Amino acid sequence: MTQSARHAVVIGAGVAGLATAALLGKEGWRVTVCERTDAPGGRMGELSVDGFRFETGPSWYLMPEVFERFFAHFGTSPESEYGLDRLDPAYRVYSSDGRSLDVRTGHAVELFETVDPGSGARLRAYLDQAREAYRLAEEKFLYTTFSRPADLANGEVLRRLPELARLLTEPLARKAARVTRDPLLRQILEYPAVFLASRPERIPSLYHLMSHADLTAGVVYPRGGFAALGRAMVRVAEAQGVRIRTGCEVTAITSTAGRADGVRLADGGRIAADAVVSCADLHHTENSLLPRGRRSYPERKWARRDPGPGVVLVLLGVRGELPGLLHHTLFFDADWRADFDAVFSGPDGRRDLPAARSMYVCRASASDPSLAPDGCENLFMLVPTPADPAIGHGDAYGAAESPTVRAIADAAVARLGARLGVGDLAGRVVVRRTIGPADFAGRYHAWRGSALGLAHTLGQSAFLRGKNVSDKLDGLYYAGSTTLPGVGVPMCLISAENVLTRMRERGDLGSAPTRG
Structure with missing residues (x-):
């Protein structure tokens, strides 16, 4: 197959890094991934000790359609790569008062009605709205760079502005409280805030869409765990000609005439590139890998970030x-x-x-x-x-x-x-x-030791989260949980697609042929 001479360096072999590399490889680029640890996968790692195998990162497989979309780019699917098993019950919850409840996909309304009579109908309305919010987010807000007014000012979004304004300004805790008086049931509606790196009183109620993901769409298990997903992503990337270098730490992003032109390594080496995509923590990228004059998000901008x-x-x-x-x-x-x-x-x-x-x-x-x-x-x-x-x-x-x-x-x-x-x-x-x-x-290199990434508060969501492209250096892009659209494995997969969209907008993909 024809391959462009253009070369991209991707920093980090986590989900976003592997996905970005695979997609760029499919576009015909030569791609080198620099991973500082001894294995690809990033937070999606595993540890084997005395016959036990532990995962050390994500464990909830939600939004399966995002995984389907990613692998479809390469003519395969999650079912073909590792297989999926639906969990039933999806999960169990315990309260410190001794109660426990099993949450079964598609049966949450009955569960709520049994525990708190009258709440079933309110939950049904809540989940109907969550389903619509989920659809709207997926179609209008997730796979976008927010680089053009049209990304926000499309017809459906404009028609639903009053509803969206309420969902963005009302906290999730207040919305959940209107569904049920039972503390444990309210916690079932509020706990997704934790997986979005926030708290129910600070996260916009728009994120009640996550209740659609677990209560209605359901929870599945990738056979072999998330490590199997990581291995599948490595296979896909390498099939596109991507080179993954482990034990390869980037210490600086270099530039010439206002454009990123490669990376410098801890061993003193340098890799030249026509574009650099950093999937490392954004704070680390900006404040450790770039000189002061090239920082779009310098240290002073982090003082009020969560x-x-x-x-x-x-x-x-x-x-x-x-x-x-x-x-x-x-x-x-x-x-x-x-x-x-x-x-x-x-x-x-x-x-x-x-x-x-x-x-x-x-x-x-x-x-x-x-x-x-x-x-x-x-x-x-x-x-x-x-x-x-x-x-x-x-x-x-x-x-x-x-x-x-x-x-x-x-x-x-x-x-x-x-x-x-x-x-x-x-x-x-x-x-x-x-x-x-x-x-x-x-x-x-997680900022302040954060486990997930920046919290999804109102000021750190959607277009307010930050750009996936540098304002100070052409040819430098960002993907991963600390940039848009947000935290979690599905969001990291989406961020990789958004980087390619941004590269097309900037003219950096050029006329490189698509593989296959």
Whole structure:
């Protein structure tokens, strides 16, 4: 096949980096991906210890149509690459008052009506609006660069401006409160704020569209976990001629006459390029890889930005069964607001430990027994914390576990045992590894140790989130969770498509032929 002589360097081999590289390769570009760690995948990593295999990043597979669209560009599909299994129930929720509920796709209205009579009809209306918001976002706001007024001022958007204005200015917590009086049911509607790196009182109610994604569209499991998705993306990229270099850290983006012309490496080498796409953390890209005069987002612009939460991840190999856990299980503390204060308010909002008491637990071995030895379970526990590297490192990557991370992990394991009625849970743990905010800061250059990316507040959503192109350097583009459209694996896939759209708008794709 014909291949253009034009060369792109992509910084980072996470989801956005692999997707951008594959799409550029399909356009006929030569592409080199520089990944500082020893394996592609970014946050979508895995860790094998004594017969247990743990994922160290995303675990909820939502918005399957985004994955379908990405792989369709290359003549394949998720089902062909790794396969999908629908989870039923989708997940289980526990309240600290001892209640538990199983959430089944398509049956949320009945669940709400049973628990809180009268709320079923209100939830049905809520989900109908969520479905429309989801459709509108997908069609009008996600696959766009917001570079032209027409991206916003199209007919349907203009007709629905009053409704959109309400959804953008009213917080999710207030909208959810009108559906039900039951605290646990309200938490089911509010918890997506956490996965969007925010809190229910600060995130626009437009994001109730995520309730359509999990309550109506459903939750599936990629066979082999997200690591299987990563391997599939590597296969697709390499099939387009992409070269992935691991252990290859970029220390600077170079330029000539106002245009990015390559990258400098930690080993002293340099790679020349006709375009550079940084899928690294935006704060790191702007303030560590560019000289002062080339920064579109200099340090002073970050003073009022919200980094979203940090996390402590606890990876457990447990002897014996834990039937109280589904593949996905959420544990909500009754003092829900205090949890968010502990995570988002800094030292003044902290409890006894700088962490929430609510947490998420994934028992992936419930769907894939190969992840743990016979008679054992594989657990991934996520405990939200402030985005603060001072909380310290875990021990998963060889660093010394900080006392604070250890204390947060100990408390989480104790709470899990108490909630499940398994008093000897800690004694049944045969493998334990932890990851803390300092690991995110050091391993991924994540700003302030943020686990997900910038919070989806009103001022950090859609066109207010930031551009995916440099204002100061031609030929420099951005993709990933810290730029638009936002956090999460689907958003990273979309950001890769948006980079190519921006490159076409800027004339940087030229006449390079499309492969295949």
